[in-house]
Amino acid sequence: MSLLGSMNTAISGLTAQARALGHVSDNVANSQTVGFKRVDTDFTSWLTRSNSRLHMPGSVEARPDYTNTVQGTVSQSENPLSLAIAGQGFFSVAQARGGQGANVIFDDRQFYTRAGDFSMDRDGYMVNSSGYYLEGWRIQQNGEPDRTALAPIRISELVYNPQPTSAITLAANLPANVDAVAAVPGAAPWAPAENPVSSVIQIFDGLGNQQQVTLDWWRLDADTWRLRITPENDTLAPADGIFADIDFGGQISAGPPPVNAPPGTISSITPLSSTTGPALAPTALGDIASLGFQVDYGYGPQDVSIGLGGFGIATGLTSFGGTEYSVRDLSQDGVPLGSYSGVTVRENGDVAVNYDNGQTRVVARVPIVAFNDPDKLQRLDGQAFMRTVESGEARVTDVATNGVGKLVTGSVERSNVDIAAEFSKLILAQRAYTSNTRIVTASDEMLQDTINMKR
Known part of the structure; x- marks a missing residue:
């Protein structure tokens, strides 16, 4: 019984090592496979009988040990x-x-x-x-x-799809150290004489076509600047443009208590012609300062607003010292066809x-x-x-x-297979397999000797 048990145990060892060799073979074959997780081998012993006086050979089983949680390179x-x-x-x-x-x-x-x-x-x-x-x-x-x-x-x-422009953002400084201008005799009261400081921005209509809008500025007095908006190819704007006056450094709310804008920051916006949008009546520092107007390029009315920052804060449009008109940001939200x-x-x-x-x-x-x-x-x-x-x-x-x-x-x-480690497992599996064959051979020879005892 012990000899047959030894042979059965050795045969189970051969089977287990063959499976381990298969795992190694699979790992090596997939060492360059993206996302592959190697399979290790767990050997489990199964006993026939074992106590303090007797231990009979059992068997061994090779089970896969998956490494799905082991990170590859x-x-x-x-x-x-x-x-x-x-x-x-x-x-x-x-x-x-x-x-x-x-x-x-x-x-x-x-x-x-x-x-x-x-x-x-x-x-x-x-x-x-x-x-x-x-x-x-x-x-x-x-x-x-x-x-x-x-x-x-x-x-x-x-x-x-194209998106028509609905908002223009302007951040600039109007130079406070330039001379004020006078109105042209006989012309509309908002038409000053001298050449303005200007900005030009491209906006987009309902079909994604590019259109040009010109922003002209004149200094009227110490605290007031006049803005003229000229949208080219627009069928709604008056011939001489859209006008508004912007005051800096004055009272922005009567209160109580009254709220004053620091010098150089916007205190009020006064539309003069063809402007749209909500009433420009700020009540606190930081309220949005914007001016709206409407254009039509042949595809229906298009509302556009110009964001000038906030009332009484030094963001967006300011009027501080200097002699040059400096633009920090001039952008719009329309896009052409993409x-x-x-x-x-x-x-x-x-x-x-x-x-x-x-x-x-x-x-x-x-x-x-x-x-x-x-x-x-x-x-x-x-x-x-x-x-x-x-x-x-x-x-x-x-x-x-x-x-x-x-x-x-x-x-x-990459695969989490380590080639060096797999070859080490290969050598061990090969040696263990060979050792089990020796046990089978030895058990066979001993059984043959037992049979020969009858002769």
């Missing part, structure tokens, strides 16, 4: 859509069952992976080299992700589509999925995993929150 990639997770977590991915374009049919099962070598396919989906489609939260109209559902990320917004130019993934997971008009639109956000015991996930082809009862429920969360790792863009996570 993160290395840079030339592909800007490649993603790696530095820390715990997985990408949520889907698998296609058929269809094409917008009609792709996806498997109802949920898959997960660490293989982040994603790229854009012909239908606009982000797919890794194993054919799994990256999933994310879609962005709602309010700019926040819809965290109630995951869906494959598809880039279909290939055109950025065409798709590329996609980038930000470190917070936002998938942003870039357009050739300088605009960007966020279309989705990539989350990271965590499990209580990732090593208990079911392995699938293509470095993918499925949830099991032992792994626990999938927790979908934002990047770098709730214990999940950070997102490294333009990079991939």
Whole structure:
């Protein structure tokens, strides 16, 4: 019985070492596979009988020991859509069952992976080299992700529609050390004689065409400047322009108590012609100082406001010492028609589509999925995993929150296989296998000697 037991034990050892060799072989073969997690070997002893007086040989079993939580090396990639997770977590991915374009049919099962070598396919989906489609939260109209559902990320917004200008922002200093001007005799009372200091800005109409607006300034007295707004090609503005007076360093509210603007800051705005918008009646320091007007370039009325900073604070438009008109900022919010130019993934997971008009639109956000015991996930082809009862429920969360790792863009996570360590395991498995064959041979010879005792 002991000889047969020794032989059975040795045979189980051969089987166990063969499995260990298979694990080593799989690891070495996938040492360059993106997102691959090596499989180590755990040996378990099974006893037949063992007590203080007797121990009978049992057997050994080799079980896989998964290393799904062991980080692989993160290395840079030339592909800007490649993603790696530095820390715990997985990408949520889907698998296609058929269809094409917008009609792709996806498997109802949920898959997960660490293989982040994603790229854009012909239908606009982000797919890794194993054919799994990256999933994310879609962005709602309010700019926040819809965290109630995951869906494959598809880039279909290939055109950025033009937006007409609705606001102009001006930050400048009107020089307080220049001479005041006088009105032209016989002309309208707001038409001064001397040449103004001017700014020119390009705005956009409803079709995205570029239009020019000129802002002219004259100093009327120590504290007052006159502004003329001249929108070219506009059918609504009067021929001589749109006028308003801006006062600096005076009382901005009668109170009680009265509120005064410090010298050089806006205290009041007085529209003279063709202006629109709310009444310019500030009640406190810092109230928004703006002036509105309306234009029409043949596509209907278009309201435009000029933001001049705040009443009584030194932001936006000021009138301090100097002899030169200095512009710190002159910008507007309109955009022309834009065409798709590329996609980038930000470190917070936002998938942003870039357009050739300088605009960007966020279309989705990539989350990271965590499990209580990732090593208990079911392995699938293509470095993918499925949830099991032992792994626990999938927790979908934002990047770098709730214990999940950070997102490294333009990079991939390499296999966590160490070639040197695998060759050490290979040598041990080979030697252990050979030793077990020797036990089988010795047991066979001893059994043969036992049989020969009858002769």
